[in-house]
Structure formats: structure tokens, C-alpha cells
Amino acid sequence: MTLQATTWQTVGPFFSIGLSRLYRDNLAAPCAAGERVNISGRILDGDAKPVPDGIIEIWQANSYGKYAHPEDVQDKPIEKEFSGFGRIATDIDGMFRFSTIKPGRVPGPDGPDGKPTLQAPHLAISILTRGLLRRLVTRMYFPGDPANTEDFVLGLVEEPRRQTLIAKKIEAPQGSLDWNVVLQGANETVFFAL
Amino acid sequence: MAAIKGYRRCAPGTQPPYLHPPYVSSAKRAPIARLIHLPHTLTEITGPVFGTEFCDVKASDLTRQHVGEPLGERIIVSGRVMDEDERPLRDTLIEIWQANSAGRYLHSNDQHNAPLDPNFTGCGHTLTDSEGRYRFVTIRPGEYPWTNTQNAWRAAHIHMSVFGPAFATRLVTQMFFPGDPLIPFDPIFNCTADEAARNRLISKFDWDTTIPLEALGYRFDIVLSGRESTPIEDNSHSHGARK
Numbered sequence: 400m401t402l403q404a405t406t407w408q409t410v411g412p413f414f415s416i417g418l419s420r421l422y423r424d425n426l427a428a429p430c431a432a433g434e435r436v437n438i439s440g441r442i443l444d445g446d447a448k449p450v451p452d453g454i455i456e457i458w459q460a461n462s463y464g465k466y467a468h469p470e471d472v473q474d475k476p477i478e479k480e481f482s483g484f485g486r487i488a489t490d491i492d493g494m495f496r497f498s499t500i501k502p503g504r505v506p507g508p509d510g511p512d513g514k515p516t517l518q519a520p521h522l523a524i525s526i527l528t529r530g531l532l533r534r535l536v537t538r539m540y541f542p543g544d545p546a547n548t549e550d551f552v553l554g555l556v557e558e559p560r561r562q563t564l565i566a567k568k569i570e571a572p573q574g575s576l577d578w579n580v581v582l583q584g585a586n587e588t589v590f591f592a593l
Numbered sequence: 594m595a596a597i598k599g600y601r602r603c604a605p606g607t608q609p610p611y612l613h614p615p616y617v618s619s620a621k622r623a624p625i626a627r628l629i630h631l632p633h634t635l636t637e638i639t640g641p642v643f644g645t646e647f648c649d650v651k652a653s654d655l656t657r658q659h660v661g662e663p664l665g666e667r668i669i670v671s672g673r674v675m676d677e678d679e680r681p682l683r684d685t686l687i688e689i690w691q692a693n694s695a696g697r698y699l700h701s702n703d704q705h706n707a708p709l710d711p712n713f714t715g716c717g718h719t720l721t722d723s724e725g726r727y728r729f730v731t732i733r734p735g736e737y738p739w740t741n742t743q744n745a746w747r748a749a750h751i752h753m754s755v756f757g758p759a760f761a762t763r764l765v766t767q768m769f770f771p772g773d774p775l776i777p778f779d780p781i782f783n784c785t786a787d788e789a790a791r792n793r794l795i796s797k798f799d800w801d802t803t804i805p806l807e808a809l810g811y812r813f814d815i816v817l818s819g820r821e822s823t824p825i826e827d828n829s830h831s832h833g834a835r836k
Contacts, residue, residue, distance in 0.1 A: 400677045402816045403607055406785045406794055408767035409616075410752065413700040416716045417690025417752060421647070445621040452702075458640055458760045468639035470759075484641035505635050508597070523636050523760050530618030532609035532784050534763060536631070555629050582622045590624050591631035592602070593761050 407533035412452045414527070415488060424487045426457065426499035428480035433462025433500035438539070438566060438576045441493040442528065445583030449493025453528035455580070457485035457497070464503025464517075473506070489528075501541055507551050519546035519553065526580055526590075535590045539578050540565045556589050563588045596824030599633030600761040601677060603818070606787040615780035617741050633761055640760040643686040645720065653719040655691075655731040663713035665694025665732035667808040670768065670796065673725045674755060677819030681725025687815075688718045688754040689729060696735030696749075705737050730808065736775055748775035748782055757817040768813045769795045 410418070427435070442450040460466045460483060465475035467483050483502075487495040504517040519540055526535040540547055542565055547553055553561055563586065566578035581588050611623035631637070656662055670689075674682045692698045692715060695707040699714055713732065721727045736749050750767040757763065769776060776782055776795065785791040793816075802810030 400601070400819055401679055402675065402677045402819075403790060403793075404601075404603055404677060404818045405764055405766055405816045406787075406790045407608055407765060408750075408752075408781055408784075408794070410754075410765050411781075412702055413690065413698040414752070416698060416700055416714070417688045417718075418754060420688070420716070420718065445625075448621075450622065456763075458636070460636075466635065466639040468642060468759075470639050471635060482641060507634055508632060518634065518636070521636070525760075525763055527765060528622060530616070530620075530622035532611060532613055532616065532619060532781070534765065535611075535624065552631065552634075555631070560626070583624055587624055587626050589626070590628050592628035593600070593631055593633070593637060 409529060409532050410454065410527045412529040414454060418454060418486065419488070421486050422488060423485050424497040426459070426481070426483065426485045426497065431461065431478055431481045431500050433503075434574070435498065436501050436541075436574050436576055437496070437498045437572070438578055439494065439496040440578040440580065442489050442495070442526065442580045443493060443582065447584070449489070450528050450582065451489055451491045451493055453489045453493070453526065455487050455489075455495055456525040456527070457499070458523040459483045459499065459521075460502040460505050462500050462503050464505045466505065504546060516549070516551065517546065519544055519550035521550070521552070526582075528582075531582075535582070536593050537580065537588055537590050538564055542566055542568050542576070560589050597633060597635065597638055598824050599638060599821045600759060600818040601821055604787075607785065607790040609784040613780065613784040616784060637761045638759045640756060640758065640762065643720070643756065644684070647686065648718065648720050652717050653727075653729050655713070655715065655717045655729065657730075658714055659712040661712040663693065663710050663732050665710075665713075665735075667730070668733050669728065669730055669802050669804065669808050669810040670751065670813060671726065671728040671802050671810065672812050672814040674721045674727065674757070674815045674817065675725055676817050681721070681723075682757055682817060683721055683723050683725055685721045685725070685758070686718065686756050687721065687727050689716070689751055691715045691731065691734040691751040692737055694732050694735050696737030707735070707737065733770065736773070741780060746775050746778070748773045748779040753815065755815055755817065762817040764815065764817055766815070767794060770811065771795055771798055
């Protein structure tokens with residue numbers, strides 16, 4: 400290693416000028432296979448006030464558990480129309496909303512017995528806001544998925560904080576999930592160091 | 594699944610903390626709990642791929658997006674995107690945004706009493722070439738006041754967003770200009786403890802890319818996390834974190 404990674408700086412309040420071109424709140428074309436989910440939530444600060452100048456970026460596998468990326472060499476179908484990328488700005492109430500399909504399971508590290516494991520379905524999330532000097536990284540998992548109990552990343556997090564990574568079902572309309580991102584304080588979302 | 598080769602973690606002090614009191618807005622938005630160390634998996638070593646279909650070739654010239662030319666000093670901003678082992682990162686999307694030459698952003702929340710320029714949007718993007726090179730034509734952004742503290746001013750800067758090859762390599766940063774007298778007083782620039790690391794955010798004036806009678810050149814290289822040389826042995830199950 401001869402160089403050092405460039406230092407992060409905040410996106411500031413005016414990021415929409417440069418980043419809105421790739422705003423994408425519908426990650427999956429109608430033809431994408433899998434279970435459609437509509438996810439909404441808010442980004443909240445340490446005073447539980449909405450963060451109206453934030454952005455969330457999503458990276459996910461398709462419903463087969465395959466990433467649209469050359470380093471995913473799994474023998475699973477790629478869908479041309481499904482890139483797995485989303486970018487949504489929060490509105491004046493700190494709300495974000497997006498629609499996608501529930502991803503399939505992707506490989507995790509080998510288990511203690513040396514056998515391959517699978518991760519539970521999840522979205523990788525970057526949070527960028529004014530006031531954040533670098534991104535926050537978190538994950539969103541799906542409520543009630545039996546694979547959650549054996550997911551190794553959820554296993555890194557103690558209860559009750561583990562629950563901050565799992566979205567909540569909303570009764571109506573069907574397929575809707577609620578997931579808030581709390582930047583600071585009592586119900587602070589779990590964030591990861593990459 | 595073959596063992597995963599992760600990306601390197603940043604060296605201590607070379608990245609900003611979340612809480613940096615001189616930057617007042619960080620006070621209520623910085624997490625308090627310790628971040629949880631996440632071993633890289635297939636999720637983190639993959640990431641969105643943006644091909645030429647996402648790119649408008651004209652978008653790298655911010656001085657030709659309108660009928661007339663923007664006011665201000667025309668400049669060339671160019672450099673290379675590399676990893677920490679100096680390997681060029683090709684076909685990587687760079688998005689930029691900036692204030693106009695009067696220090697005003699084309700944004701409804703920018704209340705700075707300085708004129709907008711009908712010929713300048715302040716938004717551009719490009720893909721790096723096969724050697725990781727990029728090049729923008731733009732105008733030098735103005736310094737501007739902000740409400741962080743009384744009489745606070747931002748040093749002139751251009752925001753840059755880069756994806757790189759993986760979710761783990763995502764970077765958003767700001768490029769500054771050499772000799773800007775506001776740099777020592779800019780709390781955002783100064784948020785990073787490591788002096789050498791933050792000084793690398795200052796571009797270099799460059800004769801080689803300066804165009805005679807036309808535009809001054811500034812070079813700004815961007816470095817993204819490099820690859821671990823050996824596969825991750827980090828086996829979370831053996832850490833027994835689930836209790």
C-alpha cells in the first residue's frame with residue numbers, strides 16, 4: 400500500500416444539485432421477479448427531529464440472491480433491469496419512501512464448522528446528511544424472516560438494539576414496511592464500521 | 594463460495610469523526626454508540642455499476658450547459674481515481690456539485706445574498722477512463738458565508754461523489770484550492786485529525802493541464818480503499834457475538 404484513502408467530507412445541504420440525477424425510489428421494474436415491498440420511514444436526529452436534508456442509498460441483491468456485479472460469481476440469474484441501486488432524499492418531514500423487491504439470501508462467511516452460510520435477506524444502506532462528516536452504514540432486514548435468527552450480522556448486535564435493523568410490518572397496504580433511522584440517542588440505529 | 598477479499602479499513606485519524614463540535618450541525622446527528630465492526634461479505638465487496646448509459650458526455654463541461662457562458666474564472670479540474678495500491682479505477686462514476694463564482698448554489702435553501710448565474714447550474718458527472726483519469730471544465734466556485742458560527746465562511750470547494758468498485762469504497766468529499774486563506778478556519782476541512790490526510794483535499798495548481806489563454810488547471814487525485822491482500826479469516830461465529 401503506497402497511498403491512503405481520501406478523507407470524507409459532508410455532503411452539506413445542497414447535495415441535490417449533484418445527486419438528484421440518480422435519485423431512484425423504485426428499484427425494481429415491474430418485470431423483476433420476487434416479492435414487491437414498499438418501504439418508508441424517517442431519518443431522525445438526536446432530538447427526534449426529522450432530518451429534511453438527508454439521503455439514503457441502497458445496495459441489494461435481486462430476489463435470487465444475486466448482486467449485479469462482476470464479483471458475484473454465483474450461478475444464479477441476473478436480471479438486466481435490476482441494478483440493485485437506490486437513492487432517495489428525505490422530504491421536509493425527514494421521510495423517505497421507496498419500492499423494491501425483497502432480496503434473496505446471499506452468502507455469508509463460512510460457519511464454525513467450515514460450511515458455507517447464507518445471510519438473511521437485507522439491504523445495505525448508506526446514510527448521508529448535512530451534519531454527517533462521513534456516511535453512516537447500516538442494514539435493513541425484513542420482519543418475520545426465519546433466516547434472521549441465523550444471520551451472522553444480526554448476531555453481532557445485542558438485543559434490544561438488534562431490532563433497530565429490522566423493519567416493521569404495516570397492516571395496510573399489504574407489503575408495506577416501516578423503518579426509521581435514528582442518528583443519535585435512546586433508540587439509535589445500529590451503524591457499522593466498514 | 595470462495596473466501597472473500599475485503600477492503601482495507603482506514604488508518605486512524607485519516608477519516609473524520611462523526612462528532613466534531615466546531616461543525617455545529619454534527620452535534621445532533623453524530624451517533625453516540627460505538628460502531629459495530631462489520632466483516633466484509635459479498636454485500637460489501639460488490640456495489641452499483643454505472644456504465645456509459647448513466648453518463649452524458651457533455652456533463653463534464655459545466656461551462657456549456659446553458660445558452661451563454663457562466664461568469665467567473667474558467668478552470669480545468671482533473672486527476673486520477675486510484676486505489677491505495679495506485680491501481681487505476683476505471684469506469685467509475687464521479688458526480689460533482691458546486692457554488693457559482695459568486696458563492697451561491699442553485700438551491701432553494703441557499704439564502705446567501707449573492708447573485709445566481711443563469712448560465713451556471715453547478716452540476717456535473719463523468720466516468721473515469723481506462724487509466725482512471727477524469728476531467729471537468731468548470732468555473733472556480735466562490736467562498737460563501739454560512740450560519741455555523743458568527744461570521745463563518747466556507748473555503749471555496751467542489752463537492753465530489755465517487756462510487757468505486759464496491760459498497761465499501763463509497764466516497765463523498767470536497768476538493769479545495771491551494772492558497773485559499775479560509776482553509777485554516779474552515780471547520781469542515783479541519784474535521785480530520787491527520788494533517789497530511791486533510792491537506793490532500795487541497796488540489797494542486799498544474800501547468801500541464803492549464804490551457805494557454807483559456808483556463809487554469811487544478812489536479813486532484815482521488816484514492817479509494819485498497820484491497821486486503823489475503824482473504825478474510827474473520828469468522829463472526831467464532832467470535833460468539835450472539836448471546
